Amino acid sequence: MTNSQFSLDGKIALIVGGGRGIGAGIAMSLAKAGADVLIADFDADLAGGTAAEIEKLGRRSAAITVDVRDPASVQAMIATVERDFGKLDIAVNNAGIVSLGSVAELTVQQWDDLMTINLRGVFLCCQAELALMRKGGSGRIINTSSIAGKIGFPDLAHYTASKFGVIGFTNAFAKEVAREGITVNALCPGIVGTGMWRGDTGLSGRWAQDGESEEQSWERHQSALLPQGEAQTPEDMGQLAVFLASAPHVTGQAMAVDGGFSL
Structure with missing residues (x-):
């Protein structure tokens, strides 16, 4: 599958956690398919760097600093999208963190940090994105989960719990908005x-x-x-994101790009 098969011309995309890695790979893929892409990240320098690369492709872009733990910061991000770009067609919620430790080793703070960013952050972003997408009558939301949202890994129980949660949230949310022209899917990277x-x-x-x-x-x-x-590579994730951004009847799914690892 190549991005040329799916045109996103005229679409406005927001990548939350798009400053590097998988998020940046998705952002570049959407831009190559024709979308104008805004980059939101906790790190302003990383967001600016990815936005500059998108502009080199001839697409419009902007960098937004956001803290997905903070409802006010997330609302401000969406207000910036609406003010500067007028609408929101595609949103990719990719912000996340990881730490390692067995259940016996984990601290309550490690657990809470992952849940706050990886799961609460997805909820806050989806809620804010939905309000703007409803104004346009359609939208595509893609939440980054993980292969660890389908299969448990030792030393990652807290991360696995957060990513299983993203999949469950995505499936339920998709059913809530299915009659509104809005699709919601989870992208599950494998080993990147x-x-x-x-x-x-x-x-x-x-x-x-x-x-x-x-x-x-x-x-x-x-x-x-x-x-x-x-x-797998960030570009592999970008290929699936372009497809999901183009597919009007694929919703509520958790789709893995993992080289055949999971069922």
Whole structure:
């Protein structure tokens, strides 16, 4: 599937958590398909960098600083979209964090931090986005979950709980707005070489065997877990996002891009 198969010309997209990684990959894919794309992120510099790359493609963009934990900040983000771009056709809620620890090790603060950003943040963004989409009579909302929203992983019980929650929320919300021309779906990345997996503090470092480097552990996990034998990329996630942004009758789904790992 290539982005050229799906035209998003004239569409306005908002990527929350679009400053880097998967969010930036989705933003670039939507822009290449023709959308004007706003980038919202907690880090203003990262948001500005992605917005600048989108403008190089000849699309309109803007950077918005947002804290998805704060209802007022989320409402201000949507007010900026409406003021500067007039409408909202596509929203991707990708903001999220991860930390590692067994259930025995986890602190209440770690649990609360993940739930506040990964799950409450999705709720707050969806609620605000819905109000603007209703004014236009249609919309496409894509919430980033994870393969960990379908399959549990050791040392990620809190993250897994938050991502299972995103899928359940997405399915229920989709049914609430199904008659309004608004679709709501969850995108479930598989093993992507971002901070959750890479580095000595990521899963490939934590799960390295005796005498094994982080890089060797990363390669082993790709081979062992993925039927295709190789990790996915942010651009892979962008391909699915373009499809979901174009599909009027796909809603309430949790779709994985994971090289065949999950059912």
